[in-house]
Amino acid sequence: MSDFFPVLRVLGALLTFFSLGMFVPWIISWTHADGLRHVWAFSAAISFACGAALWGGLRRYKRELQPRHGIFLVSLTWVLLPLFATLPMMWALNDIGRPINFTHAYFESVSGLTTTGATVLARLDALPVSINVWRTFLQWLGGMGILVLAVAILPLLGVGGSQLFKAEVAGPIKDSKLTPRVKETAKGLWGIYATFSAACFLAYWAGGMSAIDAMMHMFTTVSLGGLSSHDASFAYFASPLLEGIAVIFMLAASCNFALYFIALRKGHWRGFWRDPELRGTLAALVGGGLVVALVLLAKGVYGPVDALRYGMFHAISVGSTTGFAIVDYLAWPVFAPLFMLLLSSVATSAGSAGCGIKMVRVLILVKQARREMTRLVHPRAVQPVTLGAMVVDHRVIFSVLAFMLVYGVTTISLSMLLVLSDLDPVTAFSAVLASVNCTGPGLGSVGPAGNFSVLTDFQVWVCTFAMVLGRLELLSFIALLTPSFWRK
Amino acid sequence: MSDFFPVLRVLGALLTFFSLGMFVPWIISWTHADGLRHVWAFSAAISFACGAALWGGLRRYKRELQPRHGIFLVSLTWVLLPLFATLPMMWALNDIGRPINFTHAYFESVSGLTTTGATVLARLDALPVSINVWRTFLQWLGGMGILVLAVAILPLLGVGGSQLFKAEVAGPIKDSKLTPRVKETAKGLWGIYATFSAACFLAYWAGGMSAIDAMMHMFTTVSLGGLSSHDASFAYFASPLLEGIAVIFMLAASCNFALYFIALRKGHWRGFWRDPELRGTLAALVGGGLVVALVLLAKGVYGPVDALRYGMFHAISVGSTTGFAIVDYLAWPVFAPLFMLLLSSVATSAGSAGCGIKMVRVLILVKQARREMTRLVHPRAVQPVTLGAMVVDHRVIFSVLAFMLVYGVTTISLSMLLVLSDLDPVTAFSAVLASVNCTGPGLGSVGPAGNFSVLTDFQVWVCTFAMVLGRLELLSFIALLTPSFWRK
Ligand SMILES: [K+]
Ligand SMILES: [K+]
Numbered sequence: 005m006s007d008f009f010p011v012l013r014v015l016g017a018l019l020t021f022f023s024l025g026m027f028v029p030w031i032i033s034w035t036h037a038d039g040l041r042h043v044w045a046f047s048a049a050i051s052f053a054c055g056a057a058l059w060g061g062l063r064r065y066k067r068e069l070q071p072r073h074g075i076f077l078v079s080l081t082w083v084l085l086p087l088f089a090t091l092p093m094m095w096a097l098n099d100i101g102r103p104i105n106f107t108h109a110y111f112e113s114v115s116g117l118t119t120t121g122a123t124v125l126a127r128l129d130a131l132p133v134s135i136n137v138w139r140t141f142l143q144w145l146g147g148m149g150i151l152v153l154a155v156a157i158l159p160l161l162g163v164g165g166s167q168l169f170k171a172e173v174a175g176p177i178k179d180s181k182l183t184p185r186v187k188e189t190a191k192g193l194w195g196i197y198a199t200f201s202a203a204c205f206l207a208y209w210a211g212g213m214s215a216i217d218a219m220m221h222m223f224t225t226v227s228l229g230g231l232s233s234h235d236a237s238f239a240y241f242a243s244p245l246l247e248g249i250a251v252i253f254m255l256a257a258s259c260n261f262a263l264y265f266i267a268l269r270k271g272h273w274r275g276f277w278r279d280p281e282l283r284g285t286l287a288a289l290v291g292g293g294l295v296v297a298l299v300l301l302a303k304g305v306y307g308p309v310d311a312l313r314y315g316m317f318h319a320i321s322v323g324s325t326t327g328f329a330i331v332d333y334l335a336w337p338v339f340a341p342l343f344m345l346l347l348s349s350v351a352t353s354a355g356s357a358g359c360g361i362k363m364v365r366v367l368i369l370v371k372q373a374r375r376e377m378t379r380l381v382h383p384r385a386v387q388p389v390t391l392g393a394m395v396v397d398h399r400v401i402f403s404v405l406a407f408m409l410v411y412g413v414t415t416i417s418l419s420m421l422l423v424l425s426d427l428d429p430v431t432a433f434s435a436v437l438a439s440v441n442c443t444g445p446g447l448g449s450v451g452p453a454g455n456f457s458v459l460t461d462f463q464v465w466v467c468t469f470a471m472v473l474g475r476l477e478l479l480s481f482i483a484l485l486t487p488s489f490w491r492k
Numbered sequence: 493m494s495d496f497f498p499v500l501r502v503l504g505a506l507l508t509f510f511s512l513g514m515f516v517p518w519i520i521s522w523t524h525a526d527g528l529r530h531v532w533a534f535s536a537a538i539s540f541a542c543g544a545a546l547w548g549g550l551r552r553y554k555r556e557l558q559p560r561h562g563i564f565l566v567s568l569t570w571v572l573l574p575l576f577a578t579l580p581m582m583w584a585l586n587d588i589g590r591p592i593n594f595t596h597a598y599f600e601s602v603s604g605l606t607t608t609g610a611t612v613l614a615r616l617d618a619l620p621v622s623i624n625v626w627r628t629f630l631q632w633l634g635g636m637g638i639l640v641l642a643v644a645i646l647p648l649l650g651v652g653g654s655q656l657f658k659a660e661v662a663g664p665i666k667d668s669k670l671t672p673r674v675k676e677t678a679k680g681l682w683g684i685y686a687t688f689s690a691a692c693f694l695a696y697w698a699g700g701m702s703a704i705d706a707m708m709h710m711f712t713t714v715s716l717g718g719l720s721s722h723d724a725s726f727a728y729f730a731s732p733l734l735e736g737i738a739v740i741f742m743l744a745a746s747c748n749f750a751l752y753f754i755a756l757r758k759g760h761w762r763g764f765w766r767d768p769e770l771r772g773t774l775a776a777l778v779g780g781g782l783v784v785a786l787v788l789l790a791k792g793v794y795g796p797v798d799a800l801r802y803g804m805f806h807a808i809s810v811g812s813t814t815g816f817a818i819v820d821y822l823a824w825p826v827f828a829p830l831f832m833l834l835l836s837s838v839a840t841s842a843g844s845a846g847c848g849i850k851m852v853r854v855l856i857l858v859k860q861a862r863r864e865m866t867r868l869v870h871p872r873a874v875q876p877v878t879l880g881a882m883v884v885d886h887r888v889i890f891s892v893l894a895f896m897l898v899y900g901v902t903t904i905s906l907s908m909l910l911v912l913s914d915l916d917p918v919t920a921f922s923a924v925l926a927s928v929n930c931t932g933p934g935l936g937s938v939g940p941a942g943n944f945s946v947l948t949d950f951q952v953w954v955c956t957f958a959m960v961l962g963r964l965e966l967l968s969f970i971a972l973l974t975p976s977f978w979r980k
């Protein structure tokens with residue numbers, strides 16, 4: 005057990021910093037006088053105290069972390085931080101006379117921090133503004149945390165997507181590397197994230213949102229989170245301009261943040277546009293939008309202009325795992341929402357706040373499959389798998405294979421568990437996909453106009469578990485279940 | 493083009509032999525006097541003439557086949573033979589005043605030869621006996637063809653499952669090898685197949701079936717085909733004894749036929765029972781039966797005895813890709829039929845007449861994933877993937893990876909095509925899975941009590957394509973689409 009004390013020490017530090025985040029809704033509660041200041045202040049104090057106690061109490065255990073420690077740390081973070089985010093959520097909702105149970109509150113917190121954006125709450129417009137700020141700010145924090153995880157911490161652990169990621173940046177832009185030290189890398193990425201956030205906020209504000217709406221929707225756009233302060237989501241604004249701004253920022257945020265970092269640092273953008281994953285992500289999202297638009301047009305749902313507007317917006321919103329909606333797209337022919345949900349499994353880049361399989365894995369799988377085809381015809385052909393200018397190592401291909409198996413088995417098993425609990429197959433599979441890809445809205449009863457509160461507590465827990473698994477790139481969590489993990 | 497003449501020559505030979513198969517329904521038509529003798533006689537004559545013309549006309553092109561020729565031959569065989577099987581099917585049904593269109597007739601023939609067992613025909617009990625004999629005999633022929641393909645021809649081409657298969661038999665039973673020459677191997681396997689067939693026929697007959705029913709159901713049991721001469725399928729007999737016999741032969745036929753061959757040849761069975769794929773297949777089918785039985789019991793569908801009887805029979809029937817039914821199991825909680833359909837994707841062994849992913853690939857995937865988990869925790873660990881006593885080569889793992897990608901992409905794309913054509917998602921996905929796994933009955937409108945004739949012609953063609961793809965182990969057909977295939 006004491007083997008894991010250094011992990012708990014770091015966790016204490018993370019919780020301490022996290023508690024400071026509660027000052028954002030506290031400030032909003034103060035400026036907007038929504039009567040919930042005490043909730044945020046006391047929750048922050050409790051979280052700070054717990055974090056600081058853990059951090060300080062275990063300060064003797066400052067030690068270099070090993071891979072298994074890293075896996076443990078990351079897994080525990082995504083389980084524990086939502087717990088402390090749940091405290092003010094339950095408290096505040098209770099104080100305004102709309103209490104929710106722990107299952108729902110924890111789900112809402114996990115959905116926030118993992119940037120999933122599924123919700124069990126209704127009548128969002130009637131909520132005190134600080135609650136909505138907290139919900140959306142959780143996504144922004146989660147997005148930031150993921151970037152550091154994906155770019156700075158996970159590569160050190162050699163975990164799935166990050167391994168790929170390392171390979172990725174080493175490829176087309178071989179001469180320059182990400183700043184090798186974790187701290188500096190993290191700072192650089194946060195710089196990009198902050199710049200994007202500021203730009204997105206200003207664009208929304210200039211485009212006609214109120215300042216507070218611009219902030220909340222900025223929070224959930226750059227993090228690909230998709231929560232909104234309005235029940236109508238983006239339809240509330242009824243503004244093609246704002247929809248266009250959202251599309252641009254969702255596209256930008258679906259790409260690898262490290263590419264921006266490197267391009268800005270080097271001052272030229274040639275390598276940026278040549279990056280195969282970036283091209284893949286943009287092609288998938290824009291191409292997906294065209295497919296949906298064509299289907300809507302061909303099936304006579306809309307005329308050409310509306311088909312393009314609604315098709316593009318929703319395909320990019322759902323495909324990028326964000327999940328904003330302007331219309332209840334479940335009323336469309338079922339091909340469209342299903343296609344968009346599947347798109348969200350593959351479209352986003354590693355090194356973004358997106359979830360799911362990630363474009364880089366898709367590219368490796370396709371190239372590897374193409375090589376096998378050639379081998380069928382020319383058995384003696386020797387051909388490496390390449391991505392951009394780089395040869396993909398066998399170990400990376402093996403890790404992609406393992407990821408795909410775990411992804412498939414997890415998705416199917418959790419869906420079957422929901423089916424066993426008497427959920428219909430379409431709702432079950434889409435709820436799990438929407439959770440494991442951190443997309444948010446699914447199909448059936450958990451669609452964009454529906455709500456995860458129709459599920460039983462058991463079903464909500466399954467989805468909560470799926471969100472955490474998806475966020476952890478699956479493997480790292482599953483690794484916890486292997487006996488070799490617990491052997492010293 | 494002349495490059496492919498040697499392929500057409502072999503195809504001519506195959507067609508010539510295939511035409512002889514039409515004498516089976518001809519004999520039955522004669523002994524049962526069902527008035528269709530002319531159909532079988534003329535169809536046989538036409539097929540024989542076409543085959544012989546092709547064979548004879550291209551006799552100058554007798555040449556050693558290269559891998560690309562083999563792929564072309566195999567693909568063309570599964571497209572062309574059903575075409576000639578369609579001729580008497582349409583003719584006979586037309587003569588009895590129940591004409592069907594070409595789309596349906598071709599579907600029925602492909603469903604027969606690929607051992608899928610999906611049907612567009614209704615009122616089977618009212619059909620002239622020779623038509624039912626032809627339908628079921630097609631499955632028996634198809635099963636035999638697959639065994640030779642899988643065991644004797646495909647390994648020479650290095651195609652997917654067969655490459656695995658080579659690896660497989662080289663493993664636990666390293667010292668003995670399948671007789672190296674194709675002809676001898678094929679003879680040995682046909683010997684096993686014939687022995688199984690004789691035993692199954694006698695068991696069914698002794699168990700209470702009429703001789704003709706015993707023959708037809710033997711045809712579709714040992715080939716894991718699942719067609720029946722009765723609308724009620726196995727419920728017609730209402731005999732737990734016959735159901736038990738079917739279960740035993742379905743289990744036996746789901747295993748690798750080469751294992752029987754080797755065990756019989758060597759005269760001892762230790763290696764047989766130690767084979768990891770055999771254990772995997774039996775565990776999956778029997779374990780799957782227990783799961784279904786438990787679910788039926790827990791959900792209060794049946795008492796313990798009936799839950800075990802119906803759960804076991806249907807899980808093994810569907811899971812082994814056979815598809816016999818005693819009850820309309822779509823009335824069960826949807827978990828059960830969905831679970832059985834998924835089981836049919838993975839349960840059967842390579843070297844059986846089963847279809848889908850095959851147990852050997854599942855085992856390799858699982859072991860490979862387990863290795864990656866260990867690597868996450870101990871990055872420097874070097875650990876080969878083993879199956880039984882054998883180390884699985886990297887190339888095999890890569891080919892499994894490619895297969896899984898093509899399997900996933902094919903299944904999802906074809907399902908989405910059906911959804912696009914306005915089929916509901918559950919029917920669409922299950923129809924494609926039931927086709928690509930050669931299972932037969934799906935869910936929704938294409939369930940065990942339903943029928944593929946509810947689909948539009950376009951949808952029927954998609955399913956036909958899926959059956960052929962599944963039978964070709966996907967890769968070989970997809971290889972036809974790569975440019976390098978057509979380059980000399
Ligand atoms: K989301
Ligand atoms: K079948």
